[in-house]
Amino acid sequence: MRYIFAVFALLVVLVVSVAGFRGQMSRRPPIELFPDMVRQPRVRPESYAEFFTNGFGSRLPVAGTIARDAAYQDLPLNTGRVPGTTNFVELSPVPMTAELLARGRDRFQISCLPCHGALADGKGITTKYGMTVIANLHDARIVQMGDGEIFNTITYGKNLMQGYGANIAIRDRWAIIAYVRALQLSQLGARDDVPPAQRAALR
């Protein structure tokens, strides 16, 4: 009987020492019991696909084609320019609404806040880590800039700022511009702009 228990204990120790415990850190990929079901021969996004010569599972559009939702038309909405010219539009083609401002605030805080800061004063957290020359969006130059030119800057970048055209949808770019205008107004406003009922709340 002693031998049975001894052998059993040895086996348990062996299994546990080889297999370990639940949740232990492992550098090896998880074991998959039915690999043909779990990993089917199909293209997964952003993954390697041997079918294509360059191996990219995510494909670029074929040259000369336009996606159905692509912004190819020469409209102020898509380019920020007066159609047929290179002049930037003065005013956003998207009507200003409360929803647009809320959306703009949301998107501004995702994509712009790290550098330009919550107040758009160019004092975002990245300035502490070596980012230099971040535009203060309250500069007279930018306050006076047309909406279309700001749209162009967001889309293609300017100086050291990289373009955000690939990351921020067109309508969201206009929403951000609307919100930036609201922020600018908040810094330029005078005491008399505040409704009398709320003036007391000001310090």
Place this chain on the structure above:
Amino acid sequence: MSDLFPKWTNRLPLYAAVSGVLAVTSVTAAVWYYFTPKYARVGYQPLQPVTFSHATHADQLGIDCRYCHNGVEKSWFSNVPASTVCMNCHVQVLKDDPRLALVRESAQSGRPIPWVQVHKLPDYVFFNHSVHVNRGISCVACHGQVNHEDEIRHLQPLSMTFCLDCHRQPAANLRPPNQVYNLDWQPASPEKQLADGTRFMKEWKVESLENCTTCHR
């Protein structure tokens, strides 16, 4: 006969019974303990080609998840950002750091960084990120507190029962939409969570979907 069968053989049936019981219980226990994603997947922490720290970027710098994973609200998968997104800051920040050599090279050449995917559902499961994050399910529900991790680790089993636990009682997990990307958010109390969750279910028409075809097609 005692030459052929010594005295200890009288206890053979007992030995056999004890060995049998031990074998059956231990094999059952081992299968229960090991043959589950709680063992197979949890704890997977592969070495990544670039030592990117979510703790630094998401927690210390406070960058929103969607700055990089910008497709998560629109797409069924949450995209890994293009290397050019890294370069938005790293053209200036740590611009000559050897740890970022691969990122710079990738952004220049267009060849992707070979990131290792950690959370990988089986191909017969069709999970949609946008549907979850747009209806109050936070990243933290499946990925854990990524914002405190230096290296991404598989923290939840992502097994079928893990999905069903939530699908059977969405009210316990639905968050206010503006807290979905705030991974440190906690409900004020379990009662408030249930009350709010029930309200969200009604307002957003969230159903408790348990059909096979919800996830398997």
